[in-house]
Amino acid sequence: xxxxxxxxxxxxxxxxxxxxxxxxxxxxxxxxxxxxxxxxxxxxxxxxxxxxxxxxxxxxxxxxxxxxxxxxxxxxxxxxxxxxxxxxxxxxxxxxxxxxxxxxxxxxxxxxxxxxxxxxxxxxxxxxxxxxxxxxxxxxxxxxxxxxxxxxxxxxxxxxxxxxxxxxxxxxxxxxxxxxxxxxxxxxxxxxxxxxxxxxxxxxxxxxxxxxxxxxxxxxxxxxxxxxxxxxxxxxxxxxxxxxxxxxxxxxxxxxxxxxxxxxxxxxxxxxxxxx
Amino acid sequence: xxxxxxxxxxxxxxxxxxxxxxxxxxxxxxxxxxxxxxxxxxxxxxxxxxxxxxxxxxxxxxxxxxxxxxxxxxxxxxxxxxxxxxxxxxxxxxxxxxxxxxxxxxxxxxxxxxxxxxxxxxxxxxxxxxxxxxxxxxxxxxxxxxxxxxxxxxxxxxxxxxxxxxxxxxxxxxxxxxxxxxxxxxxxxxxxxxxxxxxxxxxxxxxxxxxxxxxxxxxxxxxxxxxxxxxxxxxxxxxxxxxxxxxxxxxxxxxxxxxxxxxxxxxxxxxxxxxxx
Amino acid sequence: xxxxxxxxxxxxxxxxxxxxxxxxxxxxxxxxxxxxxxxxxxxxxxxxxxxxxxxxxxxxxxxxxxxxxxxxxxxxxxxxxxxxxxxxxxxxxxxxxxxxxxxxxxxxxxxxxxxxxxxxxxxxxxxxxxxxxxxxxxxxxxxxxxxxxxxxxxxxxxxxxxxxxxxxxxxxxxxxxxxxxxxxxxxxxxxxxxxxxxxxxxxxxxxxxxxxxxxxxxxxxxxxxxxxxxxxxxxxxxxxxxxxxxxxxxxxxxxxxxxxxxxxxxxxxxxxxxxxxxxxxxxxxxxxxxxxxxxxxxxxxxxxxxxxxxxxxxxxxxxxxxxxxxxxxxxxxxxxxxxxxxxxxxxxxxxxxxxxxxxxxxxxxxxxxx
Numbered sequence: 001x002x003x004x005x006x007x008x009x010x011x012x013x014x015x016x017x018x019x020x021x022x023x024x025x026x027x028x029x030x031x032x033x034x035x036x037x038x039x040x041x042x043x044x045x046x047x048x049x050x051x052x053x054x055x056x057x058x059x060x061x062x063x064x065x066x067x068x069x070x071x072x073x074x075x076x077x078x079x080x081x082x083x084x085x086x087x088x089x090x091x092x093x094x095x096x097x098x099x100x101x102x103x104x105x106x107x108x109x110x111x112x113x114x115x116x117x118x119x120x121x122x123x124x125x126x127x128x129x130x131x132x133x134x135x136x137x138x139x140x141x142x143x144x145x146x147x148x149x150x151x152x153x154x155x156x157x158x159x160x161x162x163x164x165x166x167x168x169x170x171x172x173x174x175x176x177x178x179x180x181x182x183x184x185x186x187x188x189x190x191x192x193x194x195x196x197x198x199x200x201x202x203x204x205x206x207x208x209x210x211x212x213x214x215x216x217x218x219x220x221x222x223x224x225x226x227x228x229x230x231x232x233x234x235x236x237x238x239x240x241x242x243x244x245x246x247x248x249x250x251x252x253x254x255x256x257x258x259x260x261x262x263x264x265x266x267x268x269x270x271x272x273x274x275x276x
Numbered sequence: 277x278x279x280x281x282x283x284x285x286x287x288x289x290x291x292x293x294x295x296x297x298x299x300x301x302x303x304x305x306x307x308x309x310x311x312x313x314x315x316x317x318x319x320x321x322x323x324x325x326x327x328x329x330x331x332x333x334x335x336x337x338x339x340x341x342x343x344x345x346x347x348x349x350x351x352x353x354x355x356x357x358x359x360x361x362x363x364x365x366x367x368x369x370x371x372x373x374x375x376x377x378x379x380x381x382x383x384x385x386x387x388x389x390x391x392x393x394x395x396x397x398x399x400x401x402x403x404x405x406x407x408x409x410x411x412x413x414x415x416x417x418x419x420x421x422x423x424x425x426x427x428x429x430x431x432x433x434x435x436x437x438x439x440x441x442x443x444x445x446x447x448x449x450x451x452x453x454x455x456x457x458x459x460x461x462x463x464x465x466x467x468x469x470x471x472x473x474x475x476x477x478x479x480x481x482x483x484x485x486x487x488x489x490x491x492x493x494x495x496x497x498x499x500x501x502x503x504x505x506x507x508x509x510x511x512x513x514x515x516x517x518x519x520x521x522x523x524x525x526x527x528x529x530x531x532x533x534x535x536x537x538x539x540x541x542x543x544x545x546x547x548x549x550x551x552x553x
Numbered sequence: 554x555x556x557x558x559x560x561x562x563x564x565x566x567x568x569x570x571x572x573x574x575x576x577x578x579x580x581x582x583x584x585x586x587x588x589x590x591x592x593x594x595x596x597x598x599x600x601x602x603x604x605x606x607x608x609x610x611x612x613x614x615x616x617x618x619x620x621x622x623x624x625x626x627x628x629x630x631x632x633x634x635x636x637x638x639x640x641x642x643x644x645x646x647x648x649x650x651x652x653x654x655x656x657x658x659x660x661x662x663x664x665x666x667x668x669x670x671x672x673x674x675x676x677x678x679x680x681x682x683x684x685x686x687x688x689x690x691x692x693x694x695x696x697x698x699x700x701x702x703x704x705x706x707x708x709x710x711x712x713x714x715x716x717x718x719x720x721x722x723x724x725x726x727x728x729x730x731x732x733x734x735x736x737x738x739x740x741x742x743x744x745x746x747x748x749x750x751x752x753x754x755x756x757x758x759x760x761x762x763x764x765x766x767x768x769x770x771x772x773x774x775x776x777x778x779x780x781x782x783x784x785x786x787x788x789x790x791x792x793x794x795x796x797x798x799x800x801x802x803x804x805x806x807x808x809x810x811x812x813x814x815x816x817x818x819x820x821x822x823x824x825x826x827x828x829x830x831x832x833x834x835x836x837x838x839x840x841x842x843x844x845x846x847x848x849x850x851x852x853x854x855x856x857x858x859x860x861x862x863x864x865x866x867x868x869x870x871x872x873x874x875x876x877x878x879x880x881x882x883x884x885x886x887x888x889x890x891x892x893x894x895x896x897x898x899x900x901x902x903x904x905x906x907x908x909x910x911x912x913x914x915x916x917x918x919x920x921x922x923x
Contacts, residue, residue, distance in 0.1 A: 063511045093517040100515075104462055105508035108594070110434035110454040117525055122517035127525055148432075150306075152461045166516065287610040287618045294608040301651060328656065335657050336563045338724055368652070376557065383733040387719075389726075408728030409719070413559060416731075420558030425652055436649065448581075448593060455597030456604070456642050457650070463601045467609075487612040492761020495606055499630070499762060500770045506598035510591050520590040 012075045014039050014174055014205050015060055020069035022055055022229075029055040030066060031229035040203040044216045046240065047226030048251030053209040054101065056226075057176050060207065061098040094123055097172030101179040103159035107151035112143060112162050115151060119170045137169040141195065157188030164195060177208040181215055193218050211252055213241060225250050287487060288475045295468040299461065304363070308429045313357030315430035319534040320439035326541025327427045333545040334419045337552025343415050346548055350422040357430050368421050376417045380410035433457055447523070459505070467498055554622070554704075554711050554743075554751070555647065555662055558655030560732045561714060562722045569714070570660030576668045577641065580634040588635065596635060600642035603627055607643070611754040619750040624670030624707065625678075625700025625759035630766075630773050633675040640667035665710040674703035674759070678777065687774050688767045693760045700759025701752045708747035712740045 015037040022030040029052040037043055037060075045053045058064050059071055062083045071078040073092060083089045097119075100106040109115040116137055120130045138144040141161050151159060160180065167175065180196060181189040189212075196206075196219055208219050216223055216237045223240040225232040227250040233240065240246070247253035309316065315323060334346045354364055385395075389405030427436075434454065441450045474490065482490065561569075584592055603623045610618040628636040641663045647653040654662045681695035716736030719729035732739065766773050 058511065061515050063515060089519070090517065093515070098515045100508065100512050102508060105505060106512040108455050108458060108509050108512065108597075110437060110458060114434065114454075118513075118518075119516035121523045121525065122519070124523065130525065148434075150434075150458065152458065170516070287612045290610040290618060291608065294610070295605070298608065298651065305650070331558060331656060332563060335558060335566070338730060372557075376559075380733065383729075386738065387729065387733055389728070405724075405726060405728035406733070408724060408726065409730070409733040412724075412728065412730050413733060416559035417557050420655060420657070421652060424558070424649075424656055428650055428652070433650065448585075451593055452597045452600070452638075452642055453645060455593065456600040456646055459598050459601040460604055460646065463598075463605045467605050484612060488757050488761060491609065491611050492758055493765050495609060495626075495758055496762045496765030496769065498605070499602060499626070499766070500773070502598050502602040503770075503773060506591075506594045509594040509598060513594060514590065518590060520592075 011039060013037055013072075014074060015207075016072040016075075017056075017059070017066075018070045018072075020059065020066035020071060022052075022059065022064070022066045024055065028229050030059070032069070033229065033231060035224070035231065037205060037207060039205055042206040042219060042221045043208070044220035044223045044237070045207065045209040045226055046211065046213070046216065046223055046250070046252055047209070048211055051226045051251070052229040053226050054178055057098060057178050057207065057209055061096055061176055062092060063098070090123060094170060095172055096174045096176065097167035097170055098176040099163050099167050099178060099180065101182055103156070103163040104151075106163045106166065107154075107159060109151070111148050111150060112138075112154075113147045115162060115166050116169050119166060123170070133169055137165045140198075141165040141168070155188075156183055157185070157191065160184065160188070160192060161195065164192075172204070174205045174207070177206065179210055179212075180208060181210065181212050189215070213247070213252060216241070225252070227251070287491060288471045292468055292471045292475070295464050295471075299464060299468075301367075302461065305429050306432065308357075308359055309432045311358040311430075313359070313430065315353055315357040315426060317533065318537045319530055320431050320435040321442050322530070322534045322538045322541070323427060323431060324436065324439045324443070326538065326545075327423050329541055329545035330548070331420050331423050333548035333552065334416060334423070336549060337416075339552045340411065340415065342548050342552035343412075343419050346544075347415070347419040347422060349544060350419060350426060353426055354422070357426065359426065359429050363429075364422060364425070368425050369418060372418050372421050373414070376414055380413045383407075383410040383413070447521075455509075459509075462505070463498065463502060466501060467494075470494055470497065554666065554708055554747070555644075555654030556658040556665075556711060556715070558657045560655070560718070561658050561661055562718060562731050563657065565714060565718070565731075566657045566660055569658075569664045573641075573660050573664045573668060576637055576664075580637040583634040584638055587632075595631075596638050596642060599627065599631060599635075600639045600646070603639055603643040604646060606758070607647075609758070611757050613750060613753040613757060617750065619754035621700075621754045621758040622666060622670060622704050622707070622751070623758065624666055625674040625696065625703045625755060626762045628671040628674040628703070629678050629696055629699065629759070629763065629777055632777055633671045636671040636675070637667050640671060661711070661714055665707040665714070669710050670703040670707040673706040674699040675777065677702050682778065687771050687778055692767070692774070692778075693764045696763035697756045697760030700755040704755040705744070705747050705752055708743055708751070709740070712736075712743040715739045715743070 013036045015035065017033055017035040020030050020033045020035075021028065027050075031052075033052075033056070035056070045056065047053045055064070059066060062073075062078050065071070065078070065080055073096070076082065076088065078092075083092060107115050109118055113134065116134045117130055120133060125133070135144075138147060141164065143158065143161055143165060146154065146158060146162065151162065154162065164177075164180070177196070181192055184192060193215055196208075206219070210216065210219075220237055222234065223237050224234050225240060225246060232250050233243070233246050235243075244253060318326075330346055330349070334343050337343050337346075351361075351364070355361070384402045384406035385400045387403050387406030387409055389403035391401045392404050392407075393402040394400070395402060431439075437450050437454045440453070441447060471494065474494070584596070588595055606623040606626075607620055609621060611621050612618050624636065624640055627639050631639060644654060644662050644667060645659065648656050648659050648662070676699075678692075678695045678699035681698055682689075682692045685691040713736065715732040716734065716739035718731040719733055719735050722730045724730055734742070763774065
């Protein structure tokens with residue numbers, strides 16, 4: 001059961017979602033969804049708000065489980081029971097890290113230091129290793145000076161960096177990012193992208209949800225467009241960005257009225273892309 | 277209470293100003309806790325135990341002189357720890373007098389005992405025992421409140437938490453306290469923003485019933501948000517390996533200076549207990 | 554109702570810590586079993602909510618506002634045991650961080666508000682609501698009544714704890730060492746404020762939140778209504794009537810409000826519990842005159858008195874020392890002249906302090922007026 005396609009020479013995918021359906025109250029967040037994430041790839045999940053992409057990330061992180069269908073992590077079934085199992089659960093939590101969209105939910109400790117220490121302490125690392133690893137991570141994310149601050153007093157950009165640090169400190173092989181640039185001003189956002197590009201390091205697998213088309217070429221090798229709980233399209237960032245009708249139907253591209261200097265009013269689409 | 281006709285804006289405004297007050301209090305406390313004063317340098321465990329011992333001594337004492345002495349020590353500690361006198365007056369003493377002072381006022385007239393004076397015009401009797409009891413109450417409350425505020429104003433909250441941890445308070449309770457304080461400000465901010473936006477949209481007066489509905493619905497909205505938040509926090513904890521047992525880093529070191537201060541606290545409180553029997 | 558340090562003798566405090574301890578122990582064990590890993594985030598975030606809800610100003614009939622305690626709603630949504638932990642946490646932070654309620658008296662405050670409050674609210678809610686549907690208006694009434702009785706149960710405990718102090722703790726000369734008023738003064742003085750203002754605020758908040766949740770988020774009400782199915786459709790309509798059906802309750806409580814002080818008057822009003830209206834009420838004036846050795850009180854409340862009671866309910870003391878918002882309002886009124894003097898003296902003192910030590914003036918307190 002735990003080995004599906006190890007014998008064929010193709011590597012076992014990190015995640016394999018088969019025919020998953022998930023309902024939340026009256027909303028169908030995932031609708032018979034299929035998805036495969038290969039090791040070492042960077043995948044962007046594109047979709048408008050409420051398209052079910054955050055739910056999908058939580059399912060990949062073993063925080064909630066589909067009503068129908070299956071999820072496999074490195075060939076092993078991911079279920080409520082399997083994650084309760086000490087051996088598998090601890091291993092899974094160490095290897096997979098999720099950065100939440102809302103940093104206020106993710107930063108629950110009294111100080112930044114305690115926040116970054118939380119994960120390593122839960123995984124029972126020895127205290128010396130915990131301290132060393134925290135110092136490294138704070139340095140890498142350029143937040144050492146915030147060490148004793150309360151998360152409450154940080155700016156949005158700082159909060160997002162601390163949230164990322166609190167996950168990176170565990171050196172996860174698989175990094176799940178929920179809207180890493182949402183609610184950031186352009187400068188903090190590009191700062192964040194730099195960290196994300198650097199955090200890629202080695203052959204880490206990264207799954208990012210976003211509705212920000214500006215960043216996908218920097219952070220992804222593959223894209224997957226999400227609409228109403230289903231996969232609408234897959235392709236490289238260039239392919240997806242070139243398909244305006246697709247982006248429009250999935251709510252990623254918008255058109256609105258414009259008043260031009262001549263006084264003429266007309267509608268045209270916008271693809272916001274800033275040059276750097 | 278007299279029916280003060282507070283308008284629709286009235287109750288929103290008052291709630292909002294309560295929120296702002298609490299945030300300001302916390303802000304000021306965090307500032308003084310970072311100052312370089314005597315108490316700020318003491319190990320939080322020593323400080324917590326020491327100040328609690330002084331509060332207990334003040335509560336137990338039957339002697340005015342001993343309580344007054346403890347108050348003097350508290351004031352001296354405040355001065356040495358960069359806690360401004362003005363803050364003590366405004367935030368502690370006036371507040372205490374306005375409440376406890378007022379509560380104590382009738383005591384001289386209603387407590388049976390030796391009559392020492394007749395109030396002119398009204399002709400009420402003032403008893404010695406009554407005066408003494410009012411004095412005990414006010415002095416004791418002032419002293420305890422001053423000592424307690426010193427603890428808060430000179431100790432960052434996370435140090436208080438760690439001190440509790442070292443003092444064998446279960447980790448789960450310490451974590452709850454830390455997280456409550458952390459989210460207190462988020463919920464405060466959220467309530468504040470909600471009331472502000474309500475206020476800006478409010479045109480005209482609401483009836484009393486509508487006002488009550490607005491207040492209760494605001495509380496309900498806040499509560500629903502609270503639940504969603506707690507659920508997300510839970511997932512965030514679980515995602516990073518939380519399985520119900522908290523483990524923490526304890527990293528305080530007791531230095532000679534702390535032993536000296538511990539000795540001083542012990543000496544003063546034992547003396548106060550003994551003298552105030 | 555937050556009792557500060559110095560009102561209760563150390564032995565009373567110790568006894569109440571002792572009385573609270575088994576409840577805390579059971580509450581921690583029960584909630585750990587029930588909530589498992591959810592315990593920490595749920596209790597923490599909800600404690601933060603409870604703290605904030607205590608700072609709400611709830612408009613009550615008559616035009617004034619009062620602060621609720623929130624014990625009722627916590628108990629109804631979380632169940633009594635988790636509610637005990639939640640409120641105790643909130644009270645701990647209030648005591649340690651905001652100086653609201655004493656540290657030595659924390660056991661007493663937790664016993665009264667967190668433990669007695671939660672258990673009374675839960676019991677009343679369960680009994681009155683019975684097996685009615687989640688969105689039934691009966692639940693609104695049950696919640697409102699539960700909240701009202703919870704805060705009054707808590708106040709009664711506090712009043713008794715305060716009232717026994719002069720009976721047991723006296724100096725050699727017979728002067729009370731702690732709270733000076735005996736039971737026959739302390740109980741009515743505290744209960745009047747709670748049977749009326751504080752109780753009404755609690756009633757409005759508890760009933761109101763339940764009515765709101767029935768409409769917006771009925772799943773939150775499921776925990777303390779085991780075996781009652783969650784309906785799908787009729788939610789909207791139920792809450793519309795929820796408030797209307799609650800009217801008889803309002804009337805009942807209104808009557809109670811009127812009758813409670815009268816009942817206490819009949820029993821002989823303790824000195825100093827007059828409210829501003831009493832100055833205009835002939836019966837009360839007679840009582841006052843009798844109590845004041847037949848010196849007739851002025852026909853109208855002194856204007857200074859009215860202004861002071863305004864200060865009392867107005868922005869400034871609303872949160873800062875919030876324990877003063879609930880207990881013993883009567884004393885304020887009786888003690889008016891002295892208070893004026895105290896205020897003047899303290900203003901003078903802080904003015905002198907300012908003159909003497911201007912360099913230390915970096916407190917944010919001064920920004921509050923702006």
